[in-house]
Amino acid sequence: MNIGQAAKHSGLSAKMIRHYEAIGLIAPAGRGANGYRHYTEADLQRLAFIRRSRDLGFSLAEVGRLLGLWENSQRTSAEVKALACAHIEALERRIDELASLRDTLRNLVDHCRGDERPDCPIIRELETGGQRTDRCPS
Amino acid sequence: MNIGQAAKHSGLSAKMIRHYEAIGLIAPAGRGANGYRHYTEADLQRLAFIRRSRDLGFSLAEVGRLLGLWENSQRTSAEVKALACAHIEALERRIDELASLRDTLRNLVDHCRGDERPDCPIIRELETGGQRTDRCPS
DNA sequence: CTTGACCTTGCCCGGGGGGCAAGCTTGACA
DNA sequence: TGTCAAGCTTGCCCCCCGGGCAAGGTCAAG
Missing domain, CATH: 1.10.1660.10 (Multidrug-efflux Transporter Regulator; Chain: A; Domain 2)
Structure with missing residues (x-):
């Protein structure tokens, strides 16, 4: 073949x-x-x-x-299981990372009106890194 | 600078x-x-x-x-929001994919004794693609 | 014999960088 | 003033996991 x-x-x-x-x-x-x-x-x-x-x-x-x-x-099923478990853990770490990003974004999106005006909390967050600039930095 | x-x-x-x-x-x-x-x-x-x-x-x-x-x-916050929402959706798709892999693996791992014997359902799955070979293929 | 499908190797492209080399510039210190 | 380490420049190769294309050889059917 x-x-x-x-x-x-x-x-x-x-x-x-x-x-x-x-x-x-x-x-x-x-x-x-x-x-x-x-x-x-x-x-x-x-x-x-x-x-x-x-x-x-x-x-x-x-x-x-x-x-x-x-x-x-001569393999042991323990070896296979360990490999698979390590992969599961890596998957979970990755899932948690992505979920955290998603949650942060969701929060921002929920506070964005999404209308025709330019003002947008998502852009503000990216600009300032989450500092509050909206009330009296004094 | x-x-x-x-x-x-x-x-x-x-x-x-x-x-x-x-x-x-x-x-x-x-x-x-x-x-x-x-x-x-x-x-x-x-x-x-x-x-x-x-x-x-x-x-x-x-x-x-x-x-x-x-x-x-001249941007509108709607444009920004759409971009962020698309990204959230991509994140969720990716999360679902990874979670699905994790669940499949978890299932296999849960059925693996993980001892010193070579017999292992994880390896069997990878060999056969999930076909039941354990009882009478007849 | 021709044609088209298949095979071979090789190279460049992507994302998103890390690392190293060779050569120049800068700044601090003796 | 000389020297030496940092820092900067470009360029190249590396990782993973492939996709795509090109040039050329081979095979089978018409």
């Missing part, structure tokens, strides 16, 4: 498959006499594994570790 | 200030006879505006639009 077919089956792009090979995430694919890469069933499984790992938000480095665990029959 | 001082005052790095100039986000800074960039109070305000916009998660493209609105006395 050539790279295009492998891409379709795995849901990755041919470009990504080549890239993963270039960065060493997967072993170099076998080549035919014409120089074309060809992929076995086992290769397809690896690609699908990568695709699903990426879909769960793992970075390529994490995917590499997951692949290592997958192919290591 | 030179770029290093401007960087300190704005909380940006000198590198980023040069970058913003290079991509046209800010107008080229004035230069002294020695070729050094120098920054006025107005420049510092612009840099601080950018910094706060970035802190709120706006992309550089959005920051560009915000700068345009800021410096346009």
Whole structure:
């Protein structure tokens, strides 16, 4: 099977498959006499594994570790769980950051009339960094 | 004021200030006879505006639009509000995506014993894409 | 044989920076 | 006055995770 077919089956792009090979995430694919890469069933499984790992938000480095665990029959489920838990924690940190931004913005937006006048608390906040300039800086 | 001082005052790095100039986000800074960039109070305000916009998660493209609105006395607060609302919506979409990943992972992690044995539902999920292989595929 | 689809490599682009190098200028101190 | 460290200049490469395009080779069907 050539790279295009492998891409379709795995849901990755041919470009990504080549890239993963270039960065060493997967072993170099076998080549035919014409120089074309060809992929076995086992290769397809690896690609699908990568695709699903990426879909769960793992970075390529994490995917590499997951692949290592997958192919290591000596692995412990504790190792896998630890990797997944670390990723969950990273996701939660990121979610909290974004939620905090959202809340700040929501607050500003709620105080903006949104009419045809130029005066706007959002712009004021960006100007002043949240200092109160509206009443007597004295 | 030179770029290093401007960087300190704005909380940006000198590198980023040069970058913003290079991509046209800010107008080229004035230069002294020695070729050094120098920054006025107005420049510092612009840099601080950018910094706060970035802190709120706006992309550089959005920051560009915000700068345009800021410096346009003909702006309407409705325009600013629309930009901020669009950003809030993007944040919420992103948060939902990440939360969905987190929930999926949490579910998998909760079913993983995390002991010294290799058997692991997380790895199984990545292998099979969620197909039930545990009972009679018949 | 031609045509079109597919494959190969290589390069540039994005966002949003970090880091380092080589060379100039500036300011402080001996 | 010389010297030396900071600071500034530009330029280049790096990270992640790809997209897109170009030039050229290959394959299969008509």
